[in-house]
Amino acid sequence: MLLGTWNLENLYRPGGPYGPKDEAAYEAKLAALAAVITELDPALLGVQEVGDPEALKDLAGMLDDDWHVALSEHADSRGIRVGFLSRTPLTVVADTTAFPAELHPVQADDSGLTVTRAGRGLLAVEAGDGPLRVAVCHLKSKLLSYPDGRFQPRDEDERARYGAYALYRRAAEATALRALADELLAGDGQGRDVAILGDLNDEVRAATTQILLGPPGSEIGTPGYDRADRGDATRLWDVAPLIPPGQRWSRVNSGRRELIDHVLLSHRLIHRATAAGTGLPGEGPPGLPSVGPDPAERRGEPGSDHAPVWVRIGG
Numbered sequence: 001m002l003l004g005t006w007n008l009e010n011l012y013r014p015g016g017p018y019g020p021k022d023e024a025a026y027e028a029k030l031a032a033l034a035a036v037i038t039e040l041d042p043a044l045l046g047v048q049e050v051g052d053p054e055a056l057k058d059l060a061g062m063l064d065d066d067w068h069v070a071l072s073e074h075a076d077s078r079g080i081r082v083g084f085l086s087r088t089p090l091t092v093v094a095d096t097t098a099f100p101a102e103l104h105p106v107q108a109d110d111s112g113l114t115v116t117r118a119g120r121g122l123l124a125v126e127a128g129d130g131p132l133r134v135a136v137c138h139l140k141s142k143l144l145s146y147p148d149g150r151f152q153p154r155d156e157d158e159r160a161r162y163g164a165y166a167l168y169r170r171a172a173e174a175t176a177l178r179a180l181a182d183e184l185l186a187g188d189g190q191g192r193d194v195a196i197l198g199d200l201n202d203e204v205r206a207a208t209t210q211i212l213l214g215p216p217g218s219e220i221g222t223p224g225y226d227r228a229d230r231g232d233a234t235r236l237w238d239v240a241p242l243i244p245p246g247q248r249w250s251r252v253n254s255g256r257r258e259l260i261d262h263v264l265l266s267h268r269l270i271h272r273a274t275a276a277g278t279g280l281p282g283e284g285p286p287g288l289p290s291v292g293p294d295p296a297e298r299r300g301e302p303g304s305d306h307a308p309v310w311v312r313i314g315g
Helices: 023-040 053-061 156-185 207-211
Strands: 002-011 044-050 068-071 081-086 090-098 117-127 132-138 193-199 251-253 256-258 261-265 273-278 309-313
Touching: 002 023, 002 053, 002 132, 002 193, 002 261, 023 053, 044 053, 044 132, 044 193, 053 068, 053 081, 068 090, 068 117, 081 117, 081 132, 090 156, 117 156, 132 156, 156 193, 156 207, 261 273, 261 309
Parallel strands: 002 044, 132 193
Antiparallel strands: 002 309, 044 081, 068 081, 090 117, 117 132, 193 261, 251 256, 273 309
16 A cells, blocks of 8 residues: 655646636646656545645546545635545545644744634545544645735845744744644554644654654654653654655755655554655666745646655555
8 A cells, every 4th residue: 555645736727817828738737747656656635725626626536536625614815735646435524723722822924814724735544444543734835925916035134034924934834733643543543543644844854753752762763763652642643754765855046956745644554664765666766856945936846846755564
């Protein structure tokens, strides 16, 4: 069984302000995405940046066999949301944006605006008889936007402030996602198949990513990995160390390779993981364009500016 996550980059039908300008560009984008998914052959794929629910259905219709679709009802200001493509039926068990009750509102801009909810929904589903419980997310981006629709700051003070606001929001969203993971694990990570997938918008060692892991210790490659302890009940493992070092990135930001898309697994799943990677299995490092601070620059481009991240689970 292969589980994966992929940011599809502005999946909209043509005609709107964010998607392809015409039907030909739309069909080219769908064809490029469908070719990768067909080759990847996942049992379940978490997806991000679905701007139009009907566009995901169009994509599913281009794949072989019958695929099942689940989408969050909570989109951001551009209409993008998270979802799943699955070869088996899915049951939605959670679709939330709520921060934990104890978490105070976080500042979002210079005006003092605060937010109390995640910008995009956190969607959790069950699949199969086991069942497999999986949540997908798209946390607050590191690509900053400023007042009046700007993508460039007026000065470095403004850049620093808005970088902090984005970090506040991403940390709060990671905390909400960890709370959802706790519900899915139910204190039984040794017995439950649980995965957290998505675009975390930061790298493996980032504080926001580390929030999701739970109790410290037992990381892959350490002596504690094969030693059972009480933390195994609630711990999650990032599969990043299983990805070959020469492939360990999912996006190229201003020429810098970074792994910001992640798959995290419960104790029961991580000890059945046989391989992990980015891009397509067996094809080496992902070939990705370098992107800058303005997401509109790639409007209508085929494919995606992210590579899929995947893990293969044995029986």
